Amino acid sequence: MTRQPRVAVVGAGLAGLTAGLALAKRGWRVDLYERSRLLGGKATSFEVDGHEVDCGQHVVLACCTATLDLIEELGLSDSLYIQPRFEVTVLSRRRPPAHLRASALPAPLHLMAGFAHYPHLSTLDRIQVGSALVAARGDRTPKGDMAAWLRRHHQSTRALRAFWEPFLVPALNAPLDRVSAEMGLFVIRTAFLGDRDAARIAYLTVPLARLAEAAAARLDGVHLRQAVVGLHRQGDRVTGVKLSGGAGAACDACVIAVPPTRLSAILEDAPASGFDGLGAFAAMPIVDVHLWYDRPVLGCDFAALLNSPVQWVFEKSPGYVCCSLSAADDLVQRPERELVELARSELASVLPQAARARLLRGAATRDPDATFIPAPGVHRPGATTALPNLVIAGAWTDTGWPATIESAVRSGQTAALTLFSKIAGWSSAKGGRSGDAALEVARAV
């Protein structure tokens, strides 16, 4: 008589949920443990003043194929907005709203043609941005940080403010001197240089938590408010998770999908599990300010703001706007009323209709640990650990993508595949047949 292998997934963010989903599809019994009362981790929603709001506006691009596939698999495609063509409205104090649009030409000419009508760049800036894009395509081993790379490629302050920063800072959630040129160029190549449709902006039109809820509904056991504080081991194998409050739960294998600091606490002896340098990941904050006006204020679904701490604004329903402030180190500790006033006055300075509208209420959501970036020279770990039936996942791990939803989803998929093949390999080494690895595991456990 065989039984399904039982896996404990720690962390109900999109990394843990994707890993759990992938293992459940292969017939594993998945128990999900989450310390908070909410599903989705950083990508969740909650009530503020009687309104369900996302913890912060999340967008993905059309090149985030793993996320888009997940949305489809979970039956939420009808709730996904995706631009037919890349186009952004750009707001500034000094000029009327401008538009940066991709043309129908193949990449990267699709952008070059768009620059021709973009008033925030001079002719020289356009030439220099264009030549940096061409250089980005060829530079496979860039050195140093992204700000230095852009300086080396002669980007003017105006080009930084009007093009590079509005796209790269939110995508990387870091000032450009804090991220490697390698990661910056990955974003440029993936979004702007491969396929002319890759940078199309997409987001869910329902609260973000629906995605996590749909994934969790396909798992066997979902245990909210259950923090995992350690692992039970026999030799080098994990045999269960220790829960806060003293209880434990047995498992045949484990996926830990939590931020780096929490991973270190759960592992107790991280270096012995194959992890050095978990302390070398810096948390980067994001602040979102939610404003409810007595009327619509934006005139479009979303826009970028130039030379403003509010980088992007989304009108999520008529009169309700969410202002996104990435890499918000200097703002995250500010009191809510200051943040609300800051966002209100920034919008009023670029949108006459926002200046005229009455603000009914405002709220700020702050996440000091929104994303994690490695210190220079530190490598992000992959899914594998020194323990044969333990893998890790998380947007901050080595997926090749910046710490985003796409990275979380890809890391979850990789963790599931790694665990599956490790366990299957372990089972085969013990004399199991090749073939359906789940059955192999079932025999082995």
Ligand SMILES: Cc1cc2nc3c(=O)[nH]c(=O)nc-3n(C[C@H](O)[C@H](O)[C@H](O)COP(=O)(O)OP(=O)(O)OC[C@H]3O[C@@H](n4cnc5c(N)ncnc54)[C@H](O)[C@@H]3O)c2cc1C
């Ligand atoms: C405000 C904001 C805006 C963002 N905007 C974007 C965006 O526009 N586009 C984009 O792609 N990305 C965006 N991101 C980043 C994206 O949300 C994250 O990179 C991604 O969701 C992280 O997923 P994860 O599963 O790796 O980690 P998390 O979401 O952090 O999940 C980890 C989970 O583990 C749980 N946990 C921790 N310790 C324990 C424990 N001991 N026991 C049990 N559970 C534990 C946590 O409570 C959490 O639920 C944004 C993030 C924030 C905060």
